[in-house]
Amino acid sequence: MNIVQSYLTTVMKGNFSLYEVRIFVKIVEHANKALNGASVIDAVRAGISADNITANITVPIREILTDGSNDYSKIFDACKSLSEKTIELWNTKSGQWVKLPDMDENGNTHYFTHMIDNIRYVQGSGKIKFTCAVWLLQYILDFVNNQFSMYDLGTALSLPTPYSVRLYWLTCSMSNPVTYPLQMLREILGVGEKYKNPKDFCRRVLDPPIEILKERGLNGFTYKKNKRNQGATSPIVSITIIPVKRAKITAAAANAKMPLSQAGHPDLRQYLYTQCSFTTKDLCTIKDVLFNFSRIPNFRQIIYSIVEKARKKRAGKGYIINAMRSEISEKLRH
Numbered sequence: 001m002n003i004v005q006s007y008l009t010t011v012m013k014g015n016f017s018l019y020e021v022r023i024f025v026k027i028v029e030h031a032n033k034a035l036n037g038a039s040v041i042d043a044v045r046a047g048i049s050a051d052n053i054t055a056n057i058t059v060p061i062r063e064i065l066t067d068g069s070n071d072y073s074k075i076f077d078a079c080k081s082l083s084e085k086t087i088e089l090w091n092t093k094s095g096q097w098v099k100l101p102d103m104d105e106n107g108n109t110h111y112f113t114h115m116i117d118n119i120r121y122v123q124g125s126g127k128i129k130f131t132c133a134v135w136l137l138q139y140i141l142d143f144v145n146n147q148f149s150m151y152d153l154g155t156a157l158s159l160p161t162p163y164s165v166r167l168y169w170l171t172c173s174m175s176n177p178v179t180y181p182l183q184m185l186r187e188i189l190g191v192g193e194k195y196k197n198p199k200d201f202c203r204r205v206l207d208p209p210i211e212i213l214k215e216r217g218l219n220g221f222t223y224k225k226n227k228r229n230q231g232a233t234s235p236i237v238s239i240t241i242i243p244v245k246r247a248k249i250t251a252a253a254a255n256a257k258m259p260l261s262q263a264g265h266p267d268l269r270q271y272l273y274t275q276c277s278f279t280t281k282d283l284c285t286i287k288d289v290l291f292n293f294s295r296i297p298n299f300r301q302i303i304y305s306i307v308e309k310a311r312k313k314r315a316g317k318g319y320i321i322n323a324m325r326s327e328i329s330e331k332l333r334h
Contacts, residue, residue, distance in 0.1 A: 003032045007147035010169045014085060015190030019064055019078035021165045024115075025156045026059045031137045052132040054117070060297050061121075061128055062265070063157065066117055073120070079119045083130075088112045090124070111135050126297055149173050154292070155218065163189060166208040171213075171221040172241040179226065181238050188233050198236040199227070200277060206239070220244045264290030268303060276307060276320060286321055292328045302327055 005028045016024070061075050089111040113133040121128045150173045159165045165307070166189060180188070182198060202294040206223055213220030222242045227234040268290060272278040283290065293299055304326060306323040313319065 001029075001152070002157075003029050003153050004143070004148050005031075005141045005149045007149060007168070008142060010149045011164075011188050013187045013190065015192055016085075016162050016166070017078055017081065018165070019074055020082050021162045022064045022157055023075070023078055023082060025061065025153065025165070026063065026301075027057060027132055027137075028140055029153055030055075030057050030132075031140045034137070034176070044311055054136060055134050055137055056129065057116075057132050058127050058293070060128045061126055062297065063295050070175060072128075076119070076121055079116060079128060082115045082181055084234075085115045086112065087115055087136065087139075089135070109135075111139075123246050127298055140306070143210070149190040155216075158291070159212065161212070163205055163209065166211060167206070167221065168218065171241060171243050172219040174219075174241070177224075177240050177242045179240045180239050193263060202239075217246055219246055229328045241334045257306055260284055260287065263287035264294035265299065268294055270298060271300075271303060271307075272320075276310075276316060276317065282317060286324075289321060289324050289328065293324045296327060296331045 004146060061072050064075050095221055113136060116130040116132050118131040121129065139244065149169045151169060156168060159168060189199065189205055191201065191205060195204050202225065210220060211223065221244055224240040224242065225236045226238040226240060228237050260280065272283065296302060308322055310319045
């Protein structure tokens with residue numbers, strides 16, 4: 001599923017953990033689903049609280065824990081950390097408050113909020129709930145002057161580091177090189193006091209995502225270091241991010257690049273191993289099916305039902321795989 005977020009949220013400054021970034025991706029998905037052809041104003045009215053200020057968002061935790069782990073406390077902690085982060089929106093250059101296409105009747109508004117609030121997790125539900133400011137959803141959907149980032153939801157949730165996710169946002173739909181002052185890029189990626197040496201910043205922050213995106217056949221980037229002058233010892237003052245477009249990889253190529261250990265929940269793989277005689281080779285050919293099937297909240301009950309039906313019909317592995325694909329299409333793509 002392709003989702004779109006504004007360029008403004010793509011370059012939002014801050015230090016975010018991997019799970020915090022993934023939670024934000026799910027907020028973007030919520031905003032996109034609300035939009036669904038409607039105007040921004042009408043879209044954000046859906047699911048908002050009685051005060052017309054906050055929107056209620058529910059996220060299946062397993063869609064964030066794509067590594068197959070069961071440590072739900074990590075997601076709760078990431079939500080708490082997001083709730084401690086604030087975001088402010090107004091035009092500091094002109095000194096004027098920002099006007100969004102919102103529901104306020106007072107024109108320009110100065111916005112400030114915690115990124116999320118009112119976090120709650122009902123034990124055993126498999127879902128975490130929180131509220132998000134309506135104006136933040138509008139901010140995510142603000143595509144003024146056609147400035148936005150479009151990316152694949154599943155890909156963003158599968159990338160292994162926060163820097164790789166954020167640079168994927170930044171570059172996957174970029175068409176022309178963009179030069180960022182070095183300090184601005186440091187602030188966007190939230191490196192804080194780390195990697196003060198520009199060479200260390202490039203080596204630790206920019207280089208690893210380049211390799212991750214390349215290995216996965218995704219649109220990515222290279223970069224150019226720009227010095228203050230021509231001297232050998234002249235300091236680096238800016239970085240030019242240069243987009244690299246790659247042909248869309250086939251499903252088979254994507255499967256080959258994903259480690260089997262990341263292809264779905266380990267309970268699913270173990271069940272197919274032990275109860276259905278699937279081999280490692282069999283599972284390696286359906287990594288995308290395993291990954292997407294594991295995102296269904298009640299996938300365990302569904303796979304038990306599929307296998308039971310297969311046994312009654314005396315059907316083989318092909319029946320099970322096709323039934324899993326049908327469930328993915330019904331539960332996740334509609």
